[in-house]
Amino acid sequence: LILFSAGTSWVFVTAWVWTRLTPGYLTMGWALYAFFLFLFGLLVREHRLRWCGMAVVVAALLRVGCCDMWSLSSGYRVLTFIVLALITLGIGYIILRRSAE
Numbered sequence: 020l021i022l023f024s025a026g027t028s029w030v031f032v033t034a035w036v037w038t039r040l041t042p043g044y045l046t047m048g049w050a051l052y053a054f055f056l057f058l059f060g061l062l063v064r065e066h067r068l069r070w071c072g073m074a075v076v077v078a079a080l081l082r083v084g085c086c087d088m089w090s091l092s093s094g095y096r097v098l099t100f101i102v103l104a105l106i107t108l109g110i111g112y113i114i115l116r117r118s119a120e
Contacts, residue, residue, distance in 0.1 A: 025071040043095040049079040
């Protein structure tokens with residue numbers, strides 16, 4: 020049920036960003052969704068939600084490498100890289116802090 024809910028809301032985020040904003044923001048939408056999913060997994064202490072959040076971050080990173088590097092303008096590329104870097108560093112920091120406890 021958790022995996023289905025995470026997947027369904029990922030499709031919702033994709034559709035919302037695609038219709039309301041420009042498709043250039045799709046990767047950033049995925050990354051922000053993944054970060055909030057990861058934080059929600061920490062809040063409710065559900066490890067499957069945290070793994071779903073990390074899987075969506077990996078999908079966003081793959082999308083950056085496959086699509087965004089070649090099709091977006093410089094501004095979108097820089098903004099996407101900054102958002103993904105901050106989210107990846109934040110998730111890594113949280114994982115390291117929790118493992119030390």
